[in-house]
Amino acid sequence: MKICFAGLGSIGKRHLRNLVSVLGECGQPREIHALRRGKKALDAETRTLIDKQAFSMEELEGDYDAVFITNPTLLHYETLRALLPRTKHAFIEKPLFERANYDVAALPFREGGVYYVAAPLRFSGVFRCVAGFVEKERVFCARAISSSYLPDWRQGVDYRDTYSAKAVLGGGVTLDLIHEWDYIKALFGPPKTLHRISGRFSELEITSDDLSCYLAGYDDKVVEVHLDYFGRETRRVLELYTREGVLYADFLNRSVTLKHGLDARPLHVSEADQYLEEMRHFIGMCLGLRYENPNTVGNALETLKLATGGLL
Secondary structure, X not given: OEEEEEOOOHHHHHHHHHHHHXXXXXXXXXXXXXXXXXXXXXXXXXXXXXXXXXXXXXXXXXXXXXXEEOOOHHHHHHHHHHHHHHEEEEEEOOOOOOOOOOXXXXXXXXXXXXXXXXXXXXXXXXXXXXXHHHHHOOEEEEEEEEEEEHHHOOOOOOHHHOHHXXXXXXXXXXXXXXXXXXXXXXXXXXXXXXXXEEEOOOOOOOOOOXXXXXXXXXXXXXXXXXXXXXXXXXXXXXXXXXXXEEEEEEOOOOEEEEEEOOEEEEEOOOOOOHHHHHHHHHHHHHOOOOOOOOOXXXXXXXXXXXXXXOOO
């Protein structure tokens, strides 16, 4: 497979390593190019995985089997518009765009192409366990929380210099932590009503939002979503309130527990690496071995509309 990466930050490098691993599992030969904005030297490990570096669109070749859009969110739309004519398939890092009013119909998608937007939590053992539970049990109320301290995200990097800290680059909890809305919509569909409060409330030196809280109404349930950059205890959890008890799903500790009074019953959770599973699924779709795209561009755009406070 001939593949191009647009952007090789920390997320892009993780996808690159996983891609090489998965192609190795498949016995699939590879040629990997990288479209880069800056000319800072790549680390030794990354250099061994890249066959060609380009610093402009003109230096790139055409007809890639797949491109990975892993540059800052602000650049996604224009990068897609430039690279889609050169590729059969595309893997787009979340969120799709920094705002929801782009004209997606104007992008030159190919008929039969695979266009997937990253949603790694869908491939986690925790999500799959929760999805199985939701299929069998009625949920009265749900509460999703993603809380962490932004300065601790990237060791050795000043958080004020990251895209997460800059609203103009598409940073902020509303977009950065869009995973919660992706899996909520996958479990329950879109809400009928939605209320959102978002802004900067902490002392972090950022221009992006550090808190987004939502109250979503369905015909048969209410869902609360809390996203922040200032929590000193890192948490990514989902609580489901049902007749059978309260289901506690912990994405970071890979555990799901059903509690009913003093009784606590752990449910089985697969230990598979969600990022590798996601990459296996994407490559499988590109090779025609798997046909279900769990997060199309259309679906990701709907999730973006919900995350930014709009109803579908």
